[in-house]
Amino acid sequence: xxPRAGLSNFCVLVAVAAFAAATLATDSVKxxxxxxxxxxxxxxxxxxxxxxxxIEQLREGKAFSGDIGxxxxxxxxxxxxxxxxxxxxxxxxxRGQIVKALVQIxxxxxxxxxxxxxxxxxxxxxxxxxRNDGPYMVAMDQIAELSPPSSIREYGQSLLKLxxxxxxxxxxxxxxxxxxxxxxxxxxxxxxxxxxxxxxxVPIALAxxxxxxxxxxxxxxxxxxxxxxxxxxxxxxxGRIGTRTALEALAQExxxxxIFEIPAAYEQSVRPDIAKAIHSNxxxxxxLLVIRNEADYERIEKFCEQEFKTVWKTDRPxxxxxxxxxxxxx
Numbered sequence: 001x002x003p004r005a006g007l008s009n010f011c012v013l014v015a016v017a018a019f020a021a022a023t024l025a026t027d028s029v030k031x032x033x034x035x036x037x038x039x040x041x042x043x044x045x046x047x048x049x050x051x052x053x054x055i056e057q058l059r060e061g062k063a064f065s066g067d068i069g070x071x072x073x074x075x076x077x078x079x080x081x082x083x084x085x086x087x088x089x090x091x092x093x094x095r096g097q098i099v100k101a102l103v104q105i106x107x108x109x110x111x112x113x114x115x116x117x118x119x120x121x122x123x124x125x126x127x128x129x130x131r132n133d134g135p136y137m138v139a140m141d142q143i144a145e146l147s148p149p150s151s152i153r154e155y156g157q158s159l160l161k162l163x164x165x166x167x168x169x170x171x172x173x174x175x176x177x178x179x180x181x182x183x184x185x186x187x188x189x190x191x192x193x194x195x196x197x198x199x200x201x202v203p204i205a206l207a208x209x210x211x212x213x214x215x216x217x218x219x220x221x222x223x224x225x226x227x228x229x230x231x232x233x234x235x236x237x238x239g240r241i242g243t244r245t246a247l248e249a250l251a252q253e254x255x256x257x258x259i260f261e262i263p264a265a266y267e268q269s270v271r272p273d274i275a276k277a278i279h280s281n282x283x284x285x286x287x288l289l290v291i292r293n294e295a296d297y298e299r300i301e302k303f304c305e306q307e308f309k310t311v312w313k314t315d316r317p318x319x320x321x322x323x324x325x326x327x328x329x330x
Contacts, residue, residue, distance in 0.1 A: 134244070
């Protein structure tokens with residue numbers, strides 16, 4: 001039985017209409033994708049142009065403007081331009097400005113002001129270390145101060161290579177903060193070096209990496225001193241060591257009554273410095289840095305009780321952070 005001509009023609013018309021609709025849809029997608037691609041290219045181009053202008057300012061010795069946008073645009077083309085400039089520019093002054101710019105971009109773009117951007121860290125660890133000069137040392141100092149331990153550990157192997165080639169105080173502190181235990185033999189060897197053997201940063205790093213005798217020496221000195229200035233300095237040291245023993249000692253002294261005084265200028269409690277040292281190991285606990293009233297001290301003490309099982313042996317001292325002192329009469 002043959003199909004009727006009318007039905008056959010109808011099927012042909014339906015097929016043609018479907019093909020036309022599909023073609024129009026494909027053309028529409030192509031146009032849309034083309035428009036999106038062109039828009040992205042324009043955004044990248046604009047960011048690249050602004051980044052180049054910023055780099056030219058750095059070449060002229062001017063400080064970074066603070067505009068991080070061009071360096072965080074799609075594909076982060078600005079960061080790659082900064083990395084290339086850091087590798088190629090022979091001027092230590094310009095390279096120093098680039099390192100400062102990278103640190104600003106990293107901390108300004110982080111919700112908690114940390115230096116954790118992987119690409120920026122890889123530039124600071126890799127490109128900034130091509131020359132053993134001031135900018136390299138600044139880069140290591142900033143990583144040690146501002147980067148979380150977990151972020152530093154990602155570059156453990158690169159830091160070990162730098163330790164063998166170009167040790168610096170910041171590098172040792174970064175290694176200590178991240179607890180890169182593999183570095184201990186190389187740091188042990190620095191004790192016999194004519195220069196490094198005199199630097200306190202070496203025993204601090206070794207204490208952080210498992211030398212319990214050195215760790216105990218720092219802890220005992222901190223617990224026993226009755227000098228306010230020394231107490232604050234040693235609190236910073238224990239914060240850098242960052243072991244459980246060091247942190248428990250810091251927590252134990254959160255009720256220290258010691259007060260540092262500059263006559264006729266100001267007086268300050270040692271307790272905020274102790275809280276700051278604890279915070280360096282708990283960067284997400286911002287309340288450790290905020291002391292405005294007695295309740296803030298109480299919150300810090302609660303944290304010590306919960307985290308370190310601290311048991312208080314004395315009452316909390318009268319409230320003090322820092323206050324000016326009146327000059328003597330006459």
